[in-house]
Amino acid sequence: MQLSREDLKTAYTKMRTIREFEERVHKEFATGKIPGFVHLYAGEETSAVGVCMQLNGIDHITSTHRGHGHCIGKGCDIGGMMKEIYGRQGGLCKGKGGSMHIADVGKGMLGANGIVGGGPPLACGAALAAKVRKTGGVAVAFFGDGAFNQGTTLEAMNFASVYQLPVFFVLEDNGYAETTSSDWSIGGHNPVRRAEGFGIPGERVDGHDFFAVYRAAKEAIDRARTGAGPQFLHVEFTRYYGHFEGDAMTYRPPGEVTEERNYLDCLSFFRARVTSAGLLDKEVLDEIDRDIARLIDRAVLDAQAAPPPQAADLTTDVYKSY
């Protein structure tokens, strides 16, 4: 499978944007300037980008606690995202949602979710709407290894199977549901077989390898889009930060994250692959890095300078009509 030079640049740009965004939020959170509960996606970039590159404006995604990467993958505005995370005017949700509820419905991003397993039924609904309205759209449910044991997820998989809905279930298995190992918590220890039990074809991929995720996502979404019903993907990787910012991660063996960063980092893999194959020059990638660093810098400065919501905002947006 050959990606065009432009596709490769897009893939790298999006993954690097997620990484830079998350590394920066991590730093800013430590200064105390970002309120609330923040869950970072660094280390998992291949999934959001490899999957969302197969999508377009008619498609929808649902997300998890760890939603920044999915937002960037689906094309949400970086400045609006950062302002939302700071709880400021101009945020994607006017500062009312924050990191855990960041969303842009107009972009087909139906929200990060504070409820584990909240997303998969909603993705079924988006797929149902696409099917009834004959838009040709598909829906992607991103969910974690924790949510894979939640009743809502399993019901959604059955529902999608029964109605043969164009839903792509993407299990982002980063090894830990909060502190609990996914090796322990997923009974049967074989997610693909679990999906097959619902009549949903699936495969497992190495989430450190963008090209593996991209290929599997493309095949699955092409099938879903052409009427083959729901699809499943088990992506294995790790998260570089805690369950939430402030989690000391003592449940992980010492050195686990350093080892992953040093030897299994998806961005390093990508760079090595495309430069050694002569597909993109190192200089091109370095320039992308610099551009993104500036973009994120500006987003942080703008967010910090933006005014907080106004008191009157407290009681608006509860209903469409009163």
Place this chain on the structure above:
Amino acid sequence: MSKKSFRQALNEAMRQEMERDPAVILMGEDIAGGMGAKGEQDAWGDVLGASKGLMPKFGRDRVFDTPISESAFIGAAAGAAINGLRPIAQLMFVDFFGVCGDQIINQMAKFRYMFGGKATTPVVIRTLFGAGLRAASQHSQCLYPIFTHVPGLKVVIPSSPYEAKGLMIQSIRDDDPVIFFEHKALYDTAGEVPDEPYAIPLGKANVLRQGGDVTIVALGRMVQFAMQAADALAKEKVECTVIDPRTTSPLDSATILESVTKTGRLVIVDEANPRCNVATDISALAAQNVFNALKAPIRMVTPPHTPVPFAGELEDLYVPSPATIQAAAIETARYH
């Protein structure tokens, strides 16, 4: 007696009851933490650390980390409770009630009545609630009015470390399902807590302060705010009685009505959204029973009818404060 945090008080209550009664077990997501992982076991001791140390002490035979499957483990706690155990199950945040509501509302609450009095369900559902941590719409709700509405459930809302320990011990010993609400913003508050076990009965209000001008009824974190408001009001020569009902089901209506009969003026502070909450319930109670004693309209201090916002500036407006309580009490006191 020594100074302990709300978190330590809960921990001590659970530890002492587990020592006393081998039928008491503990279950929940990351209730110890690190299950199946290669790092530290008991890494969290639940998300805010109230269960820390219990797994090392009692072992994984009595302290169960669960998959993120609330319906399954909350329901399993109920099933175990009608079969000889006395489970404490942690529903991490009460907002997650949304994914296990059936097991609480249709199952455990109903067993005794539906089965003609032949089932006993001694289960405690510990759950975190309340705003103030910038945790936004899906991790900040109160929701205790929903559980108060359901016959068969007891609803306990401790307001201090002392209350937390005594009410937890009684909740574990109680033979009915108890939903035990722990306000996140109280976890690091400290107070005098006896070292030995003690039980505070359910359905017996605590009168924290006696004053003849206004009765203030407050729950959970709002009790502290009401006390601060009452202190400030005393300087303005308005003397308040402050009542903490401790439990909304059963509700100690006698203590509340007795006080309102004396003061004739009632302010109810409830962090839950204003429609069909505990404030409306107590308001109706007073209007129905001591109407002739009332000298002023009953005032309710609550958040607005909105979800909990994320931005700090909005959340601070959302949550009742000592100042808003004080303003309501003054208005009530001066009404003629």
